[in-house]
Amino acid sequence: MAGEIWVLVEQWRGRISDITYEVLALGREVAEALAGSLQAVVLGPGAGESASSLGAADGVLMVEHSALAEPVPEVYALALAQIIPQRQPQALLIPQTNVTMEMGPLLAARLAVPFLNSCRDVQVTDGRPVARCILYGGKVEASVTPQSAPAVFGILPGARPREQGRVERAPAVTALPVDLPTEFPLRFCGYTELEAGDVDITRENVLVAVGRGIQRPENVALAEELAAALAAPSADLAR
Amino acid sequence: MLNILVLVKLVPDTVEELEIAPDGRSLDPASVRLILSERDEHALEQGLLLKERYGGTLTVIALDVPEVDDVLFTALAKGADRAVKITGMEAGPSTWTAAGLAARTLAAGPGLLPADLILTGVQAIDDLDGQAGPILARLLELPYVGITCRVEVDPGARSAVVVREYVGGVTGTFEVSLPVVLGVQSAEKPPRYVPVAKVRAAMKSQRLESVPASGESAVMRVEILQLMKPEATGRAVMLDGAPEEVAAQLCDVLAARGLL
Numbered sequence: 001m002a003g004e005i006w007v008l009v010e011q012w013r014g015r016i017s018d019i020t021y022e023v024l025a026l027g028r029e030v031a032e033a034l035a036g037s038l039q040a041v042v043l044g045p046g047a048g049e050s051a052s053s054l055g056a057a058d059g060v061l062m063v064e065h066s067a068l069a070e071p072v073p074e075v076y077a078l079a080l081a082q083i084i085p086q087r088q089p090q091a092l093l094i095p096q097t098n099v100t101m102e103m104g105p106l107l108a109a110r111l112a113v114p115f116l117n118s119c120r121d122v123q124v125t126d127g128r129p130v131a132r133c134i135l136y137g138g139k140v141e142a143s144v145t146p147q148s149a150p151a152v153f154g155i156l157p158g159a160r161p162r163e164q165g166r167v168e169r170a171p172a173v174t175a176l177p178v179d180l181p182t183e184f185p186l187r188f189c190g191y192t193e194l195e196a197g198d199v200d201i202t203r204e205n206v207l208v209a210v211g212r213g214i215q216r217p218e219n220v221a222l223a224e225e226l227a228a229a230l231a232a233p234s235a236d237l238a239r
Numbered sequence: 240m241l242n243i244l245v246l247v248k249l250v251p252d253t254v255e256e257l258e259i260a261p262d263g264r265s266l267d268p269a270s271v272r273l274i275l276s277e278r279d280e281h282a283l284e285q286g287l288l289l290k291e292r293y294g295g296t297l298t299v300i301a302l303d304v305p306e307v308d309d310v311l312f313t314a315l316a317k318g319a320d321r322a323v324k325i326t327g328m329e330a331g332p333s334t335w336t337a338a339g340l341a342a343r344t345l346a347a348g349p350g351l352l353p354a355d356l357i358l359t360g361v362q363a364i365d366d367l368d369g370q371a372g373p374i375l376a377r378l379l380e381l382p383y384v385g386i387t388c389r390v391e392v393d394p395g396a397r398s399a400v401v402v403r404e405y406v407g408g409v410t411g412t413f414e415v416s417l418p419v420v421l422g423v424q425s426a427e428k429p430p431r432y433v434p435v436a437k438v439r440a441a442m443k444s445q446r447l448e449s450v451p452a453s454g455e456s457a458v459m460r461v462e463i464l465q466l467m468k469p470e471a472t473g474r475a476v477m478l479d480g481a482p483e484e485v486a487a488q489l490c491d492v493l494a495a496r497g498l499l
Contacts, residue, residue, distance in 0.1 A: 098404060101361070102370060102383065102385045105370045105372075105373035106373040106376070115335070115461075116368065118366070139253050139468070140466050140468060142466050142467075144463055147459075186384065192410050192412065194408030230498065
């Protein structure tokens with residue numbers, strides 16, 4: 001179906017990641033500029049239960065399969081490669097995080113379609129999606145457009161405010177079939193939490209961070225004092 | 240005995256001020272000094288650690304670009320057995336093109352495939368249309384694990400246990416059959432230092448192999464319309480004065496933003 005913009009819903013360890021809502025907000029703008037419909041793509045067993053906060057989308061495309069229980073990029077890319085030809089979306093926006101990083105390139109390589117890496121924005125110019133991609137550690141930005149559709153965009157965190165894309169409404173759900181093998185050369189064995197005290201910087205509202213400017217380890221105490229006063233965690237970023 | 244391949248690439252050193260060329264769509268070559276991509280340095284280190292642990296040979300492979308000889312001789316000095324440059328291609332901005340070329344050349348180059356492990360950096364600062372690891376894995380029809388920080392191989396079982404980094408200190412463990420392509424985030428140890436004298440010795444005693452790029456160059460599927468420097472926000476504010484005054488100013492700034 002022409003004119004669909006898809007957003008891959010990132011789910012990790014039982015919850016929809018915040019970046020999903022950021023990308024939905026961005027996808028909403030792209031879909032409107034292209035006069036298309038916005039579809040949230042949810043993969044995994046029990047995928048239908050996650051639809052209630054995806055109201056920014058016009059519809060939810062659901063792929064339920066036991067092989068999709070964990071976001072293993074190889075397996076997700078294979079499932080996406082099967083459903084894209086069924087509906088021929090114009091664009092697929094994939095959150096680019098440590099959960100999803102290689103899904104886009106794997107998928108694009110499978111389907112021989114364009115992939116745009118590290119996009120911090122996508123706008124529509126003359127009827128074409130044009131991404132702003134970060135290059136050279138942020139020293140340069142490139143405006144880049146895919147030469148054919150469907151195109152896959154890897155969207156970095158922070159493209160839009162997450163509140164903008166979080167709408168408590170369950171859109172109509174369409175189930176799509178996939179045919180996945182029962183065995184993969186790759187098997188997910190489980191997660192390990194690192195020692196206590198590590199800060200998940202993606203989940204904190206206030207964060208005190210120090211870099212090389214702190215100069216000496218003993219000075220970190222100053223930052224920790226500030227963090228305690230602010231009731232924020234502190235992270236040593238001077239790696 | 241493992242056959243380990245490490246694919247590395249050179250990227251612009253961002254310590255230098257990068258300038259955009261008059262065409263507006265590429266970097267001014269005069270502003271670019273190429274260095275080994277940071278993640279590829281970790282891929283090489285991870286490969287060397289695996290070679291030392293399980294035995295085997297390590298071949299480091301790179302596209303033939305300026306400065307590549309220094310990088311390859313350094314890899315030999317660190318313990319790589321062979322160093323191969325892929326010649327006869329133009330360095331371009333496309334990771335897709337480069338990875339495609341590497342995949343075809345690996346198949347054509349002498350004694351490179353079959354490999355047990357193909358390592359490369361998980362990403363590079365000039366990745367515009369993909370990341371080398373997943374593209375290479377797809378083209379060679381091998382499994383891929385990215386963002387790796389630990390690798391253990393069971394040579395008898397032809398399998399590996401690979402640890403992948405997520406966020407907040409969480410890691411995930413994958414079991415994968417060999418051969419496999421790995422996108423290395425960080426090696427288990429910091430990349431080793433090799434003295435210049437040892438690199439010079441490698442230059443005298445060892446040689447680099449050249450393999451011509453084979454096959455058609457893959458077409459880039461994205462078009463760069465324009466490169467630009469990010470807009471300076473001008474929002475940085477310097478706080479001056481005695482520590483007490485600076486602290487008071489800082490408190491005001493935080494309070495004004497509702498952080499206190």
